[in-house]
Amino acid sequence: MITYIARRILISIPVLLAITFVLFLLSELMPGDAVVAMMSPEAPVSRAALETLRSQLGLDQPWPVRYARWLWQLLHGHLGYSFITFEPVTRVIASRIPATLELMGISMLLSLILGVILGTISAVKQYSLTDFVLTVLGFAGQSIPVFFLGLALIYLFGLRLRWFPVSGSHTPGAPPSPIDHLSHLFLPLLSLSIMRIAVFMRHTRSSLLEVLHSDFLNVARAKGISERAVIIKHGLRNALIPIITIVGLNIPVIFAGAVIIESIFQWPGIGLLYVKAVQQRDHPMIMGLALMSAVVVLVSNLITDIAYAYADPRIRYD
């Protein structure tokens, strides 16, 4: 197991390095640079002065030198300064991570639990009315784009029924309270989770159906164990192994969903930050956030693979 984990980590290092290189190339291609960003349009500066500043900042060096220096700074946790606010990118991102982590984490957990429960019900009662309703709802849930769902939920729960606030993570000016925060969290969480619930439900259903009629379940039944225990202890346990992969595959998707949902609900996380950065062409911020999302994907793939190997020992000995 330890050799497997070590090998898996070693494989991701060159990929990570290559990603930093691709992102560096992209930032090279972006129009404008730090010097242009520092200049205010009101006070014209001579070309010579711009060149002096560029050489002071090392921007006139050949690109391998600049890449190496950028990488070196990266290893120390520096990602440069925003072109718009001049704050350090690392600090801005760090201050926004908790909000996104909260939204994504709770959404993932919620959709996993609900999806597995609904999928199990659907599979156990295959071809019943419940199964039919859940299958149709699942198909619908998978087809509604997250941004339309967000708008529809704002209209229904925020504007018509007025049950929940539709913007931000707390009421401005009000003293911070958990209830206020949770009521702000509810709608973005729901919009982000519905599609995931549907995905996990469909996969749990088909995966459980595959094991439901297998010999080892019949053995368990023959031993006189209750059907409930057969399904939960012996069925689900094996059916959920492929779900690990589905969870891993969904982490980047949920991240992209968070970008859209945060901008609809003005949720102060990194998704909202990224949309603003792209609209304002704030290159260091874009690069920092893109790098972070790549790291999130790599780490989640790593964890998925390790979890899979843990759950299914056959994987380890390939």
Added chain:
Amino acid sequence: MIKRFIAAFHKASPHVKGESPWARAWRRFIRHRLAMAGLLFFGVLVILALLAPYVGRYPPNRIDLRNAFSPPTWEHWLGTDGVGRDVWSRVVYGGRVSIAVGVSAVSISVFIAIFLGSVSAYFGGWADLLIMRVIDIVMSIPPLVLIMALIAIVGPSLRNTILTIGFLGWPGMARLIRGQILALREQEFIMAARASGIPPYRIILRHLLPNAVAPLIVAGTLRMASAILMEAALSFLGIGVPPPTPSWGNMLQEAQTITVLESYPWLWVPPGIAIISCVLSINLIGDGLRDALDPRLIL
């Protein structure tokens, strides 16, 4: 009835002997009810989009300030927006944009996927290693994030939306083609072709790729649904198809204020329903194609 409906999601029809694989797939496909419903619906959308100048009734960008925010009437089937543009017309013309983006972006992706996938599988070695690592890298950045970073470089426009979606949509399909070809590469008929001196590009085009077409059709169809969704998402975030060109995504973006959401639902419900029905019908077609083409189902 319920049983048959659910079974339609996972159905395979019996195998008739002496039938060509394509005829068999076609027969299974036209029996797939949900896929036929999807095909019918998508056909309607395509026809509406093609006939937009005739069925739109108004030019999509005709401003009529005296008629702003008109609710649906006989003159304006789906009402008008804040500057009096006809919503029905904009939805129909928006369909043109969305479907065009879907089709052209997927064509680009398929082309790249075929080229890199077959080179990678047929030649192996360094080419394979390099291409597979590139795929790993592209797949390690969430697509929306990468596309947005590219848009920040090239700027938002209709053409750039198509190009960025197309140029980043190939890795999954390239892997698929590589897998298919790897499985065939060492078989006798390929060795025979090689032994008779047929050049590699011809072996790939004439002998290997035709065997990878079936899964590619399925993947491409499903890919098209996600390309349309991606365009809508980008336009919704204000970095896709720029106004005044109507697209379903930017119509939703223009409706993203509390006042419009609350008081003028005819501005945002129609484009939303258009996106959902388009994506849903393409996905149903894709599912039907998978059931019809996947030979594992008849084993």
